[in-house]
Amino acid sequence: MKSQGIRILVLLLVASWVIAACTPPPAPAAPTQPAAQAPATAAPKAAAPTGPKAGGTLTFAMKEDVTSLDPLKAIQYGDIRLNILVAQQLVAPDRTGKFVGVLAESWETSADGKTWTFKLRPNVKFHNGQVVTADDVKWIFDRILDEKAGCAMRSTYAGIKLQAEVLDPSTIRFTIQSGMGPFLSYLSLLNRTAIIHRDSYDAEGKVTKIIGTGPFMMDEVKPGQSYTLVKNPNYWKAGEPLLDRVVLKVITDPVVRLNALRTGEVDMAEDLPMSDVKKLLANPDPNFTVQIYYINSGERLVMNHTRPPFKDKNARMAVQYAFDRNQYNEAIFFGLGQVHNQPFTPDNVWRLDVPMVMPDLKKARDYFKASGLPEGTPVKFLLMANQKDRGEVIQAMLSQVGFKVEFDIVDSAAWNSKGQALDYDLLLGTMTGIFDPDRPYGYLTKASGGNWLVGGYDSPKMNELLAAGRAEVDVAKRKQIYKQVVELVQEDAATIYVLGLPWVEAWRNTVKDYRPGTSPALMMMDASDGLNKTWIDK
């Protein structure tokens, strides 16, 4: 009996080796550079078209939980997914990057760009049935400027000395002293400048239910599990939305999200495992469509300028030359990212003609030697658990130069607090919602609240350039200024813009007329497309 057991054990071992050995080898890894902006889609053959049907529930697998229900404080990715369906802002960019009105019907600006007068869209109602007035808009901006409220955009609006004035119930005027160039992009940041009803806040200033103007209204909140939204019957766009209900289901594991999509547990999912995405693009699944698209977004490798070893420019230059963007793209994104030195898509108006610093191990070693650092200089890399693979790849690259990278893997809350305290040598940051160069490059000054996200970089020349870029309205002149900014970033090895992220969304065949937007969101920022016109054929 016992010897039979042993035979079975041996057989099992041999069988597993054979199964593993029979796996077909992957195609040779060739660095790929996806076409700019053009989304790659893997779609099954289309069935005979039928007309849009109203009703039904769409379940979406989101990768991160919502961290704050207050749109004015929401800075995390999960917050954007929820906010964009529920709340709206005055203006937003369309697919071409041009700013168009959302809650604003039109606007005028003075010749010097310091006065902006917005006419509100008539008869737009909040979810509680009250009409949106200029007074509601002013209340939101006053709240953002109130230091006690702790809103994300306070330092930005206070920095440009914004003042809001109600001219009549449907007209509001903003006056600013600087920031004329990027002002509309500030107003477009939905998750920081959303116009929601004041009753959204309780006596302690907390939001438990967002009372916005979006196509969906909040219904049921189960933190960490799901957020159920119902159709807004008074939505200002006639005939939209078509869906009765949207359930945002929190599924943090990409493999589980893909399986949930396959089994029909969810109708849509985001951010699937890249190795599977590549396979699905080549061999589409008959039951769902996978789409990969590119927006202005970026990952950047951040070095701490305030302490050794990266206080020394030579040490930073060593990292800049040791870091191989293409290899990183291949290792982490299976070549599906867009390597860059500026967080704008290749066809974007703000993608400027500045050559990228290419990897050069010899130069990297020379700079390391010039820094006088000893071989095996320890470097503390602050990471979140889901960035482990990224850390390992970068660790391998920097070890060739002489750095010994040690990981400090923490949760997102600790990552934020340690990052803000500049308690790191290296970290990886990401950014989305980029409509103007002032957003990503604006961090490169001590005056910015986001300066910790570029390692506390401080340069008088950069401060001058950024101030000039903010004050300038003429696009051609601004492009010249920001070209110098990008050049200075590389010259100082201020931070390393790595690549544009490949955004992945997938939906089952029963989901009709969905078109990804210009941000990692289920809606277009300008309230067209996205889930507005989506219907479900079940």
Added chain:
Amino acid sequence: MNADTADTAITSVLLFERPPRRGWSLGVQLWRNPLARIGMLISAVVVLAAVFGPALAPYDPVAINLAERFQPPGRDHLMGADHLGRDILTRVLYGARISLQVGVVSVALGTVVGLILGALAGYLGGRADTIIMAVMDAIYAFPAILLALVLVAVFKPGLVTVMTAIAIVRIPIFARTVRGSVLVEREKEYVEAARAIGQRNILLFAKHILPNILAPLIVVTTTYFATAIVVEASLSFLGLGVPPPAASWGTMLNDGRKFMENAPHTVIFPGIAISLTVLGFNLLGDGLRDVLDPRLKTLQ
């Protein structure tokens, strides 16, 4: 009866009570048991892999080679390559070192502390026994993996924390085993005899009681060696174990999980390594129990 006669009598009692030396015969008896033999062989392979792994490994365990990514098992990579093109055989060999290190250190730490606490509780009895065993029961009430997770979350994740956490969650088991055995042994005549000639407590325990409670302790130690390896793999799987890029089997499983549909070998081999090692040490533990505790064997 003069003093010399009394000493001789006590010595003969002690000699009579002590179990015969079992070193070589224990090995022979184990070898005769087929399952224990398998356990010994597997455990020996794991130990050899851990000791000589770095010398045997064909590649650098952390060197990234994207050209070799997901290579299936073959001539170049006997167990294939992972998502970053690292040789899985090499990483499995290095992983054996981590697993064994965790097993040895955590079980040794747990055994020593458990032994001291169990001995104190069993030998002293009374209030000391009540207090020590109440604390042990409180620790024992928590599921091992949960308590280890809490400890690792409170302290910085790393090899030392993992080993300490596993040791702590296992202390009550060792303490209970030792206490139970001491309670039985301390009432026996040879202990009374040793006490009668004025042997100090510490010496009495070390010289007379300890050798007589070693058998159950060895069995428990071997069994929990396997458990320690599983807990380490679980913690590493959850990202709370040995920091990357160290090749822990649990970390390898978690890395491979994302790609197991397209490259199953990335999870199969670390999975087999964990299963076989645990099986090996469990079989060895069972064999030791059969040999060292004949009563249990009879009951079976």
